[in-house]
Each structure stands twice: as structure tokens, then as C-alpha cells.
Amino acid sequence: MSRLVIVSNRVSVPEKAGAAPAGGLAVALQAALEEHGGIWMGWSGKSSGAKAPGPLDMRNHGKITYALTDLTKTDVEEYYHGFANRVLWPICHYRLDLAEYGRKEMAGYFRVNRFFAERLAPLLKEDDIIWVHDYHLIPLASELRQMGVKNKIGFFLHIPWPPADVLFAMPVHEQIMRGLSQYDLVGFQTDFDLDNFGGGLVREGIGERLEGGKFSTYGRTFKGGAYSIAIETQPFAEFARKAASNSMVRKARQSVEGRDLIIGVDRLDYSKGITQRIDAFETFVTLNPNYQNKVTYLQITPKSRSEVPEYEQMQRTVAEQAGRVNGALGTVDWVPIRYVNRSIARPLLAGLYRLAKIGLVTPLRDGMNLVAKEYVAAQDPDDPGVLVLSRFAGAARELTGALLVNPYDIEGTAHAIARGLTMSLDERKQRWEKMMDHLVKYDINRWCEDFLKDLTAEDVEETAG
Ligand SMILES: O=P(O)(O)OC[C@H]1O[C@H](O[C@H]2O[C@H](CO)[C@@H](O)[C@H](O)[C@H]2O)[C@H](O)[C@@H](O)[C@@H]1O
Numbered sequence: 001m002s003r004l005v006i007v008s009n010r011v012s013v014p015e016k017a018g019a020a021p022a023g024g025l026a027v028a029l030q031a032a033l034e035e036h037g038g039i040w041m042g043w044s045g046k047s048s049g050a051k052a053p054g055p056l057d058m059r060n061h062g063k064i065t066y067a068l069t070d071l072t073k074t075d076v077e078e079y080y081h082g083f084a085n086r087v088l089w090p091i092c093h094y095r096l097d098l099a100e101y102g103r104k105e106m107a108g109y110f111r112v113n114r115f116f117a118e119r120l121a122p123l124l125k126e127d128d129i130i131w132v133h134d135y136h137l138i139p140l141a142s143e144l145r146q147m148g149v150k151n152k153i154g155f156f157l158h159i160p161w162p163p164a165d166v167l168f169a170m171p172v173h174e175q176i177m178r179g180l181s182q183y184d185l186v187g188f189q190t191d192f193d194l195d196n197f198g199g200g201l202v203r204e205g206i207g208e209r210l211e212g213g214k215f216s217t218y219g220r221t222f223k224g225g226a227y228s229i230a231i232e233t234q235p236f237a238e239f240a241r242k243a244a245s246n247s248m249v250r251k252a253r254q255s256v257e258g259r260d261l262i263i264g265v266d267r268l269d270y271s272k273g274i275t276q277r278i279d280a281f282e283t284f285v286t287l288n289p290n291y292q293n294k295v296t297y298l299q300i301t302p303k304s305r306s307e308v309p310e311y312e313q314m315q316r317t318v319a320e321q322a323g324r325v326n327g328a329l330g331t332v333d334w335v336p337i338r339y340v341n342r343s344i345a346r347p348l349l350a351g352l353y354r355l356a357k358i359g360l361v362t363p364l365r366d367g368m369n370l371v372a373k374e375y376v377a378a379q380d381p382d383d384p385g386v387l388v389l390s391r392f393a394g395a396a397r398e399l400t401g402a403l404l405v406n407p408y409d410i411e412g413t414a415h416a417i418a419r420g421l422t423m424s425l426d427e428r429k430q431r432w433e434k435m436m437d438h439l440v441k442y443d444i445n446r447w448c449e450d451f452l453k454d455l456t457a458e459d460v461e462e463t464a465g
């Protein structure tokens with residue numbers, strides 16, 4: 001059996017015994033690596049300052065080797081904060097207005113991809129299967145191919161892929177498309193993202209969509225597919241059931257004091273629609289004064305990418321907005337919005353999901369949104385809560401039992417909150433069962449197996465070299 005080599009910007013090295021369990025992606029990729037044996041390579045998250053990074057930090061855990069590299073301060077700025085998070089991230093989330101394109105950052109992005117390739121190539125064996133993750137590393141296959149690597153290489157994009165007119169606004173879109181063409185399989189979160197990709201190739205006159213899910217462009221033929229990422233559904237459901245009796249969750253339950261809990265959980269990111277969501281909550285309370293002092297909205301929002309100016313600005317905006325709404329609606333014995341600006345450990349998170357009557361997941365655009373899936377899996381089957389979900393999250397393609405909303409429609413979201421809080425038990429169960437059945441069938445292991453099955457299938461072309 002071939003070894004599996006995973007490459008991603010962030011690497012999930014197993015925590016010490018007793019630590020909170022890792023997210024589903026880490027669990028699934030680790031399980032696949034355990035089965036095949038292999039390597040997981042990526043950035044250590046650390047900077048070597050002005051000095052060139054030292055040798056790879058190699059850590060062996062059973063059949064898996066974690067290979068971590070530091071990056072120079074300039075590399076982190078140009079590759080991660082610069083091109084990945086100030087150009088590709090906003091463009092792929094349809095935010096042309098926030099894209100800050102600069103040639104220096106673009107050059108840094110391609111340089112770091114070459115550096116990753118140089119560090120990875122000596123570790124590779126002839127029949128290794130390589131699986132690259134996410135927008136940080138699109139040009140990696142192209143760099144590896146130039147070094148003579150002929151292995152099968154798959155790529156999975158965790159974020160959306162935009163329509164042609166949005167993509168073409170990015171000056172280097174052609175190099176990015178060319179980079180993708182060097183893979184044997186390119187996976188997207190949804191059929192919409194896949195269609196946008198195919199549409200872009202055809203519109204630009206640089207490629208064709210062929211039979212059998214294949215594309216042809218830049219002299220190569222490769223496969224494309226939609227593989228919706230998922231969670232470890234049953235273990236997470238069991239985990240949430242047990243978490244309900246955890247002392248922190250009990251304290252949280254007491255502190256809500258008989259009010260209905262609404263929960264939102266998102267990295268502090270403009271793509272998540274947090275400001276529109278707070279507006280919707282304010283509108284809901286204003287339109288439904290009977291809910292004054294009867295509802296608590298808990299928004300858990302760990303800081304993210306704070307060195308990027310748009311994210312730093314958002315920290316202030318959201319904190320001010322939550323404060324303003326609390327000032328306007330709150331009373332001496334009621335704080336309508338509890339805004340937590342740090343990361344919450346998964347056991348507490350799972351228990352809070354289960355406690356909440358509404359899971360409010362309203363991104364303006366999101367690749368998938370695992371929080372939506374975790375919220376569903378965490379529910380009590382005898383008394384499930386209601387998921388209010390943005391139609392612009394990848395998860396909306398699957399979770400059709402949710403109340404789907406347009407997050408730009410503030411009143412529409414406010415009405416959905418009211419509808420969720422008053423929904424009959426029968427309807428809640430019916431909607432929840434439909435979503436849970438889907439999540440049990442299409443869990444994270446299935447996602448991983450489906451992608452690897454397609455990548456290793458015979459009809460994926462070996463590269464011409
Ligand atoms: O690594 P960071 O810069 O701190 O960001 C965290 C991750 O954010 C993005 O998540 C995406 O992947 C999820 C799983 O497929 C998906 O549900 C979500 O919709 C996406 O936004 C990013 O793609 C990851 O690479 C980051 O590590």
C-alpha cells in the first residue's frame with residue numbers, strides 16, 4: 001500500500017494525553033495516515049525571524065511522521081498574512097473590496113510554495129500519494145512537478161471557489177488556475193464551487209469540462225470533484241451527550257436561568273457575518289418584545305489572523321456593536337448578548353451547542369462551516385434545537401432541514417430566529433432527523449475515503465512529467 005503524504009499550512013500534531021480532542025479534520029487525516037503510514041508536512045506556526053529556518057522538525061508518532069518547518073518573518077508576512085489572507089481569502093469569499101493585491105506578497109507566496117516543495121521532495125518515495133490542502137499551497141504541485149515529482153497529487157480547497165468575474169479581478173488568476181491544473185484531482189467543498197471552477201476555465205478560453213468529471217487545460221487532463229467536508233458525527237454526538245453533565249456546562253446552564261439560549265461560534269472573520277447577525281438579533285428582540293429578558297445570545301468568537309488589518313479592525317467593530325446592543329436592550333438583570341472573544345475548549349463547546357435552542361450560523365460566504373454540522377450532531381434527539389443557517393455556507397447544500405436564511409436580509413434572519421424559538425417539537429424532530437441521518441452517512445471518514453478513492457483510481461492520469 002502506498003504511503004500518504006499530507007501537506008497543509010497548519011499541521012495538527014497530537015496533543016499530550018488528557019488534552020481536548022482535536023477537530024474532525026485532524027482526526028480523519030490522522031486515521032488515514034495511520035492506515036497508510038506517512039508524513040504530514042506544514043508550517044510550525046513559528047517564525048525564524050530574519051534568519052533562514054533551521055532543518056525540518058521531524059516528530060514520529062507511530063506510523064506518522066510530522067515534518068514542521070519554520071518560516072522567516074518576511075515569508076509569514078508575504079505568504080500567510082499577505083497573499084493567502086489578503087488576496088486569496090477575500091477573493092474566494094467574494095470580497096473584491098477587501099483584496100489588497102501587491103506584487104511583493106504574490107512573489108512571497110510563490111517563493112514559500114517553492115520552499116515547501118524543496119523541503120518535501122527529498123522525503124518522497126516513488127509511489128507516495130500526496131494530498132495538499134487549501135489555498136495557501138495551490139502552486140505546490142507545480143513546484144514539485146518542476147523538480148521531477150511524478151507521484152499522484154491531489155488538492156482539496158477548504159474555502160469557496162468564486163465565479164469567473166470575481167476570480168478574474170485577481171491579477172494572477174492565470175498562474176493560480178495553471179497551478180491547479182498540475183494536480184491529478186482537485187476537490188471542492190460543493191458542486192457550486194466546482195461549477196464556478198469549470199465555468200471560469202471555459203469563460204477564459206483556457207480549458208474544457210470533459211466527460212467523467214474531468215477538465216482539460218494547459219495541456220493536462222485532471223479530475224475535479226465536490227467532496228463536502230464533515231465531522232466525526234457519532235463520536236461528537238456521544239461527546240456532547242456526556243458533556244451535558246460537565247461542571248462548566250452545568251454552570252453555563254444555571255447562568256442562563258431559564259432563558260432560551262441562542263449560540264453563534266465563529267473565528268473573528270468578516271466572512272462569518274457576525275455584525276449582520278448581531279443586527280438580526282437586535283431586530284428580533286425589537287420586533288418580539290415578549291422575548292425581552294427571555295433570551296440570551298452567546299457569541300463565541302476567538303481572535304483570528306489579528307496581524308491582518310481587516311481582522312484587527314473587526315475586533316473593535318464587533319466588540320463595540322455588542323456593547324451598543326447590550327446598552328440599548330439590556331436591563332439591570334439582563335445582558336442580551338454574551339460576547340466571548342477567545343477560544344472555548346471542545347468539551348464545553350459541545351455541551352453549549354446541546355444547551356442552545358438555536359444554532360445561529362449566518363456566514364456571508366463559507367467553504368463549509370463545521371460549526372453548523374457540530375451543532376446538529378450535538379442535539380438531544382428527544383428535544384433538538386433549530387439550526388438557522390446561511391444559504392451561503394457550503395453546509396447549506398446538505399443541511400436542508402435547517403431554516404435557511406439570507407444573512408444580508410436582517411429582518412428575514414430575525415424572523416427565522418422567532419420561528420425557531422416557537423417551532424413545535426414534532427417539526428424540530430423531523431428537521432433534525434433529516435440532517436442527522438445525512439451527517440451519520442456522510443461523516444469525515446467518508447469524506448476522506450471518497451477523496452482518496454478518486455485520487456487513487458486508475459483513470460486519474462499519471463503526469464507526463
Ligand atoms: O489557519 P487559520 O488562518 O487560523 O484559519 C483557520 C482555518 O480557516 C479556514 O477554514 C476552512 O476550512 C473548514 C474545514 O474544511 C471549512 O468548514 C470552513 O468553511 C473554511 O473556512 C481555512 O480554510 C483553514 O485552512 C484554516 O486553517
Ligand SMILES: O=c1ccn([C@@H]2O[C@H](COP(=O)(O)OP(=O)(O)O)[C@@H](O)[C@H]2O)c(=O)[nH]1
Pocket residue numbers: 023024265266267300301302342343344345346349368369370371372374
Ligand atoms: O472557541 C472555539 C471556536 C471554534 N472551534 C472549532 O473550530 C472549528 C471551526 O470550523 P468552521 O468550519 O466552522 O470554520 P473555520 O474557522 O474553519 O473557517 C469548529 O470545529 C469548531 O468546533 C473551537 O474548537 N473552539
